[in-house]
Amino acid sequence: MLTNPDCIKPFNHDNSALIAQADGLLDRAFGIGRRTKTSYRLREGERPVKGLSFGLYLDDEKTGSTLRAVISFWHLCIGEQGHRAVMLGPIAVEPHLQGTGLG
Template structure:
């Protein structure tokens, strides 16, 4: 039976190996990495799924902010990557990680300011993420606009640059 553990309890090299397997070794060039550059994952929202000592999946969340063109900063939580070991994909493990993270986000008062870059059909259908309020956001690299998703009442619908937030 898979168990959730804090990501901080997992060896960094094992996490990196899983991420490489799930997303490729070129993943560091993606815009999402630039958005959260220089920050550390939010411990309360970053989890691992393990079974019999094997790492099956991880979810990480990051402190980011939208620096509004009006001078206001909007603190947000960037969800992802959500990584599942390739042989175990398509078995609902990513869904379990997302559900556990969403419950943890609610517990710490962060559930109204979540954003991610991901598949709108999946994250919209199962978790309520949409691109409705992200159309004016700028990122430090390319992004497919329909994949820039957010959920929660505290998501700003205004122009600004998305980047790291240093707590």
């Protein structure tokens, strides 16, 4: 169980290095076909909700503090009327850490 809240940090979607790390994590957690899922198509052209994306960083002996989990909320439009909504996800945890209470 996670006992150190300092390892949860806001995730900056404008930082290309962080995006690359998160993309790798999402590929490992969901597979490389993840972008074909409906949830990804719903988010196309949308931006994450500012202040509602977080990364979980855990210390690693080889690499230091490493991104191990992510969670984001995204803006989206629903239906022909274009109703605005917020969608949770993706939530991803490194596969070897899944089931440990981090997600």
